Amino acid sequence: MNKRDILLKSSIVGLLFAFAMFFLWPDNPTALGDILSENPDAGFSLNKSCPPGFKLNGENECISQNLYLQYDSPNNKGLGGLQTGLPELREGFSPQEIDLGRLLFFDPVLSGNGTMSCATCHQPDKGFSDGMATGIGNGDLKLTRATPTLWNVGYLRKLFWDGRSDSLEQQIEGPLFAKEEMNNTPENLLKTINEIETYKILFAETFPQKDNPEIELDEIYTAITAFQSSLISLNSKYDKYAHGYHNALSSKEKEGMNIFRSFVARCAECHTPPLFTNQEFAIIGSPEPEGLPLDPGAQIPKNDSTLRGAFKVPSLRNIEKTAPYMHSGNFGTLRETVEFYTKGRGHAVPKGENLLIHWHIWEPDLSDYELDRLVDFLKTLTDESFTPKIPEKVPSGLKPSV
Structure with a gap:
């Protein structure tokens, strides 16, 4: 019997718990996040319970619990109905791995000079992005692309805007050891963290089965991956509507949803529910900031000229919180962003570039009213009810950075 069958045939108590999560729990990130908090007066004690949205099994593994598990179409093919299943999640991590990853995520000790943590760019109150057009790296260096959200990242098959990483573990190495970002080295990271007795404990x-008392790189990657995979956002107004509570959306929000899913706007053909991404690459011809050359995107890591200007279709979950938008952060508002798609196919492509614009990008000629309704709908995808607790302190003794 597969996992979905087990979940679907589980007790009615489990199903009632799932409904309670979606319809009865208050949208109070701090209260829910306290489930993950350490006791600052008693030192560091890793959580032995799973975070909200997960259930502990007999193997000390946290397994996702959500209403999308009851649906039978998990591959996000085509437009996808409201009751469409999710792709496979990176799950099965222990509560201890997740909580240790949380501490590491907020600890500046991971950077070369002890001033940046993962949360410096992926800030919880900004949709696990940073609120800037492009990220800021080591020495206040302005980076070339916007910081993507981490909500629901455990469902994604490709990471970074250009899709150059196939796993969260591989992705983590990028910012850790890039000179323009956290500017650390594997050798220095291991030396530094192994000198912190609390982390060794x-x-x-x-990882109780390990023989080597020294902390290893793979363990660091696993813990951060476990934490990132626990960042689940599936309890928005849209989700409540999708699961049958049709009063969750206002009439204008429903209008926006219908425009979003229509064969005129065609938004849902790439931003496929319930993740609101089809996880594919798309060349849409969005403009670069004035004076900057075209970003080749996936062309470089894929070594494929047909992917020049292609970027991974981002999830729209919590999109209200992650302005500015596009890979270059060139649009400051959701209204500007949706308007881009109705201004004409390839209208912002620089002269001399012959990009293979995605066939879904055309000229829908949406009215101002329709664009406003699209924005209304996009805001229904906001859900931060499972935001984890920011630690008041971290084992390095440095100030947690966000």
Whole structure:
């Protein structure tokens, strides 16, 4: 019997719990996040319970619990109906791995000079982005692309705007060891973290089967991956509507949803529910900031000229929180962003570039009213009810950075 069958045939208590999560729990990130918090007066004690949205099984693994598990179409093919299943999640991590990853995520000790953490760019109150057009790296260096959200990242098959990483573990190495970002080295990271006795105790608790008392790189990657995979956002107004509570959306929001899913606007053909991404690459011809050359995107890591200007279709989950928009952060508002798609196919492509614009990008000629309704709908995808607790302190003794 597969996992979905087990979940679907589980007790009615489990199903009632799932409904309670979606319809009865208050949208109070701090209260829910406290489930993950450490006791600051008693030092560091890793959580032995799964975060909200997960259930602990007999193997000390946290398994996702959500109403989308009851649907039978998990591959996001075509437009996708409202009751469409999710792709496979990176799950099965222990509560200790997730909580240790949380501490590491907010600890500046991971950077070369101890001033940046993962949360410096992926800030919880900004949709796990940073609110800037492009990220800021080591030494206040302005980076070339916007910081993507981490909500629901455990469902994604490709990471980074250009899709150059196939796993979260591989993705983590990028910013850690890039000179323009956290500017660390594997050797320095291991030396630094192995000198922190608290971390050695926590890693030993998290990985009890290990023989080597020294903290290893793979363990660091696993813990951060576990935490990132626990960042689930599936309890928005849209989700409540999709699961049958049709009063969750206002009339204008429903109008926006119908425009979004229509064969005129065609938004849902790339931003396919319930993740609101089809996880494919698309060349849409969005403009670069004035004076900057075209970003070749996926052409470089894929070594494929047909992907020049292609970027991974981003999820629209919590999109209200992650302005500015596009890979270059060139649009400051959702209204500007949706308007881009109705201004004409390839209208912003620089002279001399012959990009293979995605066939879904055309000239829908949407009215101002329709664009406003699209924005109304996009805001219904906001859900931060499972935002984790920001630690008040971290094992390095440095100030947690966000």
